[in-house]
Amino acid sequence: MKFSQYHLSTDELNDWNMPNKRIIFSTRSGTSILLEEPIYQQAIKNDFSSIPKEIYNTLLSKEFIVPQDQDEYQHVVVKNKQKREEANFLSMTIQPTANCQLGCHYCGQTHSTDYAKDDVIEKYVERIESIFSKKTVYNGLSITWYGGEPLMGYSSIVKASKKMRAACESRGFHYMSNMITNGVSLKPKLFEELVNTCRVTNYQITLDGTAKSHNQRRVTKKGGAGTFDIIIKNILAVTSMPLFEEENCGITIRVNIDKTNSDEVEALIDFINDNKLQGKVSIYFAPITDFGGNDASKDSLSLEDFAQREIDWLFKCYEYGISISEILPRRSYSVCMVQNEDSEVWDAYGNIYTCWEFPYTEYSSDEHKIGNLFKPEETYNKNATLRNWAEVVDKGDVWCKTCELLPVCNGGCPKIWEEGNPACPPFKSNYKEKLALDYFIRKSADETEENKDLISA
Numbered sequence: 355m356k357f358s359q360y361h362l363s364t365d366e367l368n369d370w371n372m373p374n375k376r377i378i379f380s381t382r383s384g385t386s387i388l389l390e391e392p393i394y395q396q397a398i399k400n401d402f403s404s405i406p407k408e409i410y411n412t413l414l415s416k417e418f419i420v421p422q423d424q425d426e427y428q429h430v431v432v433k434n435k436q437k438r439e440e441a442n443f444l445s446m447t448i449q450p451t452a453n454c455q456l457g458c459h460y461c462g463q464t465h466s467t468d469y470a471k472d473d474v475i476e477k478y479v480e481r482i483e484s485i486f487s488k489k490t491v492y493n494g495l496s497i498t499w500y501g502g503e504p505l506m507g508y509s510s511i512v513k514a515s516k517k518m519r520a521a522c523e524s525r526g527f528h529y530m531s532n533m534i535t536n537g538v539s540l541k542p543k544l545f546e547e548l549v550n551t552c553r554v555t556n557y558q559i560t561l562d563g564t565a566k567s568h569n570q571r572r573v574t575k576k577g578g579a580g581t582f583d584i585i586i587k588n589i590l591a592v593t594s595m596p597l598f599e600e601e602n603c604g605i606t607i608r609v610n611i612d613k614t615n616s617d618e619v620e621a622l623i624d625f626i627n628d629n630k631l632q633g634k635v636s637i638y639f640a641p642i643t644d645f646g647g648n649d650a651s652k653d654s655l656s657l658e659d660f661a662q663r664e665i666d667w668l669f670k671c672y673e674y675g676i677s678i679s680e681i682l683p684r685r686s687y688s689v690c691m692v693q694n695e696d697s698e699v700w701d702a703y704g705n706i707y708t709c710w711e712f713p714y715t716e717y718s719s720d721e722h723k724i725g726n727l728f729k730p731e732e733t734y735n736k737n738a739t740l741r742n743w744a745e746v747v748d749k750g751d752v753w754c755k756t757c758e759l760l761p762v763c764n765g766g767c768p769k770i771w772e773e774g775n776p777a778c779p780p781f782k783s784n785y786k787e788k789l790a791l792d793y794f795i796r797k798s799a800d801e802t803e804e805n806k807d808l809i810s811a
């Protein structure tokens with residue numbers, strides 16, 4: 355047996371008042387374990403002879419210790435493929451309109467008032483029916499609504515949702531849905547119909563700081579008006595509806611960050627705390643990257659700077675009890691939708707893409723399309739841009755093949771690599787601090803259960 359190449363480790367935790375200990379993390383299983391330093395030092399030399407049996411068995415079951423002759427990269431790749439083939443939810447992304455009220459400087463889309471008409475909606479449903487009838491593996495459908503601003507195509511969402519739900523119900527399949535929205539139109543009445551009729555229960559809403567910075571960035575096209583107050587009013591209203599809790603709804607606040615608003619993130623965290631939104635929303639910090647080739651990342655923080663600042667923001671959230679979308683990444687079997695051969699992105703005209711950053715951008719041209727829903731399936735390009743991600747990794751065209759984060763990261767964002775930039779997530783730079791933070795959050799959540807705090811999977 356050998357110690358897995360797919361592990362990360364903190365330094366010794368002397369500064370955290372835990373001398374002679376460290377936390378290790380298996381990216382093969384997404385598990386972290388607190389370990390005595392001498393045991394770690396033995397294990398990385400593949401000397402397991404004096405490791406207590408109970409600890410050895412845990413290290414084995416969580417894939418820290420693996421067979422000596424195993425090619426770990428091949429093992430991960432084969433498992434990923436197998437899990438993708440077994441996935442029983444069909445996931446589609448629909449961008450039902452090219453319209454958006456806002457003119458954010460980092461957005462790479464060209465907006466118009468076009469939206470999905472009835473004939474396009476029929477094609478959405480036909481495509482789903484066609485895949486369901488060909489593949490027996492599926493027993494559910496998951497729809498992500500994205501835009502433009504999806505709520506500008508609200509009537510298309512309602513019509514399509516009713517038809518897609520009916521298609522699922524007739525087969526006894528599950529149906530679930532989420533939405534990425536700017537939040538400007540998310541009023542209680544509309545929220546109620548989205549939840550009850552369309553089964554949209556999870557929302558991602560962007561706030562780029564408090565009013566001071568958000569209103570400089572997320573402004574209306576007409577008049578350049580700030581949108582912070584209206585979005586917050588909507589968030590406060592919908593999260594206080596009984597329906598929000600009854601239907602187990604969730605809102606993730608996404609904060610798009612570069613040098614121009616990074617000093618305002620703490621104020622937003624204070625604002626969430628002051629308005630008692632913890633427990634109702636979670637928060638997610640995202641570096642601004644190019645969008646549709648628009649050079650939006652020109653003011654971005656370096657990966658290291660972002661990673662360092664992120665730790666401060668996460669600690670502040672922890673102190674306030676604000677839930678964080680994800681501290682430690684989970685084991686994942688595909689990089690994103692581009693690697694799931696049945697997952698598609700549809701725009702308001704029936705065009706089909708692999709990536710949700712393609713419609714309405716400079717990537718919307720024919721060369722990047724899978725095809726169009728009005729054309730026969732035989733004309734579809736199965737190798738459309740980014741679909742070959744596994745081969746790109748395997749050829750060594752990007753750094754991922756030899757990276758110890760591969761099983762949890764899978765390459766970050768293929769589109770960023772395609773544009774010639776590394777797509778490594780902040781976790782690559784701040785995993786030591788995140789492992790410690792995750793440990794302390796779990797420890798404080800349950801001080802009484804001894805040993806439970808040693809392992810997190």
Ligand code: SF4
Nearest residue numbers: 690709710767768769
């Ligand atoms: S390639 Fe990048 S932008 Fe496109 S869907 Fe995947 S993660 Fe998102």
Ligand code: SF4
Nearest residue numbers: 754757763765766778
């Ligand atoms: S994107 Fe970066 S961190 Fe992720 S697998 Fe590739 S090299 Fe590793």
